[in-house]
Amino acid sequence: MTAGGLSVMVLSIGAVISMLSFCLYKVLTLPPVEEEFGDEDTEKSKEL
């Protein structure tokens, strides 16, 4: 494997993992929608 190949591999995989980690962190740390907005309609719809 050449240095160029290693660079491309590390950059590509690093970029994808960074993006996925950022998105998953945001998704998993946000409060549920009904708590965030406190809307009775949303709560009703979840109950159905």
Add this chain to the structure above:
Amino acid sequence: MVEHGPEKAGVRGSSPRLTTFWLASHARSRTTRSLLSRNILRSQPPSKRFLFLEFFLCDRLGTVDEKRPNPYNEGASTIDTADQGNEMNESPDASPPHKPAADKPTDPPTGDSMPAEDYVSKEQWGSRIGVVLAVAGSAVGLGNFLRFPGQAAQNGGGAFLLPYFISLLVLGIPLCWAEWTMGRFSGVRGFHSAPGVFSVACRTPKARYLSVFALLIPLVIYMYYIVIEAWCLSYAWNYFTGDLMLGEDSDAYTAYFDNTVGMNTDGHVFGKGSSMLGFILITFAVNFVLIYRGVSAGIETFCKFAIPLMVVCALCVLVRVLTLPSEQVSAGLGFMWNPKPEALTDPKTWLAASGQIFFSLSVGFGVIINYSSYLGKKDDVVLSGLTACSMNEFFEVCLGGLITLPAAFIFLGASVASFGTFGLGFNALPNVFAQMPAGQLFGFLWFFMLFLAAITSSLSMLQPVIAFFEEGFALERHVSSTFLGMIALAGTFFVVYFSKGLKALDTLDFWVGTFLIFVLAMIQAVIYGWVFGIVRGEREAHVGAHLRIPHFVQLILKYVVPVYLGAIFVAFCYQNVLGSTDAETGEYKPGYLDNIMSDSVVMMSVLFIIGVTAMLLVLIHIAGNNWIRDGKFAFLEEHDTGSTTDSGEEL
């Protein structure tokens, strides 16, 4: 719809919300009047609701006392503050375009004349991560593990990643956001099936006919995808029992695959190869049990379990591959990742990269608009869409790029680059596992993971059609599931019976799974950019969003994506649909169009596609008439009176 304008009625300087309320009192349909006025009344403080209600009733009865204070005017100074800069029938409280990202998510629409406030879907996703996993599960399939590495190796190795990521940013993610936005927009207005989504997005019931491909594509792909899914299950089972450890003879694996799928004889699976029929029926039953349980209890629950399990299985195989002798691993990774910069000057590389992104993300599939229609009106589409895309890329680049081709190269050499998707997956890799220490275990894990990837994808193909049967014909879920099951089973038996050379499967995959996906993606891109409108699209996308889409993405969606898709489509047709003559040998290579006339199975397959299309068009016509008769499109008629700009924004 109205007898005279709001200004004549004394609604001077009317804000969109006040104008909507005036329209509410003059709407022709009682249902529309009720919905509109209820929306406005809800948004007022209790002290003002009575004034509005009284004025509403008096205005309807023609007994307005001109000396009484007019709440439309009285409240304008305070109520208008929230509405300035927004047009009627948009989401007035959404952030205006170009506004910097806010920490707090944008409020949902409140003054839209469409019945978004009152509609509560029977089915909704249970959690944010649930819908992300379901969409990612739909996108992650065999192509991530088997097609991507082959495409990369054939088109410049590491250099392929440059056009690949450019295509992801310019084509893939923007198109996903467009589909998520239109899907949720229609879902909160009561439409989950493609005909309803297209009608709402285009604001005319006639647009429902354009959606025929959004039903045809998932339905027909399901018919043959379920067969491939059954192959994966069969291989996993045979690794489990040890029947697939056939030694190092590569021909043994080719013969095994041919015998399993009936490559040499039509009807093989209904005769000597009947064990495959059992795997097909098991796969079919698993799919329909899950889909019958519904969006949240079936699809979401399964994906929450299946996607992490896929990651675990893939990581086990990855660790096994990377812990082989280091020189071999280095050579295998180099074969996949070493860049060949000269490939970047070849248009084929860019075409292959764009095509890979396009098919990998499942855009133009009819699935994302359906899945996102089950979101609530305040659910985030921007972050969820980006997360699903990122997850798909993780499976493709990080797992597919490190496992499949490097492992195959280590044991089989450079010839693996020329293997097709099925060749790499079902001929080369079993040979690799046979030569690898503990190959039986890793073979089982690999094919079980492919089976899970396939099942999360096939589930997503059933839901759009079930949603159409449910809302178009008011069928219960078990009835629509049964009806769909009968249609899908008939198609699957067609594919299974005509197994010789996999011609039926290949023809359906080309014309529906490739050609029509391009067509549907272009239709959706044009609808979003030019009919739904990028101004509306940008505003709707940011309702409830925790990330902000840069404004230039909307311009890309309107101007670049349709042209980009069109260029890829023309090049694709030139390469595949029409025949071509080899420049070196002078030999004529027939295209898919030539095959229709020369092969009876290919012709039957094309006639089958045409027949299913015709059936779906009739059903869409009937369903649309049902919706019109029931008044479900009444709110669209309100829009017919307004004029629109070329960007779809209402004046």
